[in-house]
Amino acid sequence: MIASFLPPESAQLTEATSIALAKDIERTDIPTPLSAAPIATAYVYKGSGGIPIMLLHGFDSSVFEFRRLLPLLAASHETWAVDLLGFGFTDRPVDSPFTPAAIKTHLYDFWKTLIARPMILVGASMGGAAAIDFALTYPDAVQKLVLIDSAGFARGPAIARFLFPPLGELAANFLRSPGVRRKVSLQAYREPTFASPDALICAALHLQSPNWQQAIIAFTKSGGYNFLADKIAAIDQPTLILWGDSDKILGTQDAVKFQQAIAHSKLVWVENCGHVPHLEKPHFTVEQILAFSS
Secondary structure, eight states: OOOTTSOGGGGGOOSHHHHHHHHHOEEEEEOOTTSSSOEEEEEEEEOOSSSOEEEEOOTTOOGGGGTTHHHHHHTTSOEEEEOOTTSTTSOOOTTSOOSHHHHHHHHHHHHHHHTOSOEEEEEETHHHHHHHHHHHHOGGGEEEEEEESOOSSSOOOGGGGGOOTTHHHHHHHHHHOHHHHHHHHHHHOSSGGGSOHHHHHHHHGGGGSTTHHHHHHHHHHTTTTTTOGGGGGGOOSOEEEEEETTOSSSOSHHHHHHHHHOTTEEEEEETTOOSOHHHHSHHHHHHHHHHHHO
16 A cells, blocks of 8 residues: 555556555654654665665655665665655654754664664765765764765755745745756656656655745755765765766766775766666666675
């Protein structure tokens, strides 16, 4: 049965992995110091054995981003995907901040409540920046780090400083536009056929979540992970950097920057691939993660 907190459009999903994830996603209440009440946190948990693996999605995304990767990893590892605070289908309490610091606190409380063992932390795009920030603050929780076309060096959009009413609402409505989202989806892939109707539904389901607009504005106005670039060299965990060689979102120069900045790192190029190897080349991505985890 598809989770009751997903919008009706989830019934229009057609890809087997998308339908399976819609049936597997659940929520649990996570107590945090960020809000008076526990935060209903959306996640998917599958598999057993091995070092736990946690997957962190990108900006304005959700666990649906890992619909192809998660079942492949779960064949041999306990695997988790979680919707970060302010994103996906995790609740957005009106009394909670939506900043990188709050995301990190919420993620730690999620880890402490449900996993509580050192893990392999995998972050894609903005999720990579969130993973770096988490690993630097809670090194005992992260045994190894995997960065997939990661943010961290790139600066946030200059428009952030103009996100005050009514421009904040206008910018959010622009981001919500189906045409804009399709254009972004096409840019994310090297092969445009991946921007299928099913993919567009997966990328937009969370837009109907309560307080989506307020949270996306608040996070963008916070500056996001613009503070992170000077801290990346402090990463001590062994780190795998996976990067699509045709990334049109972040380009390819930051891949080498990460490799040069992180002492114990390995860079693997994903050939004929755009910004989202976990969607465009899931089998190759899993092969690299599993080889790195052993």
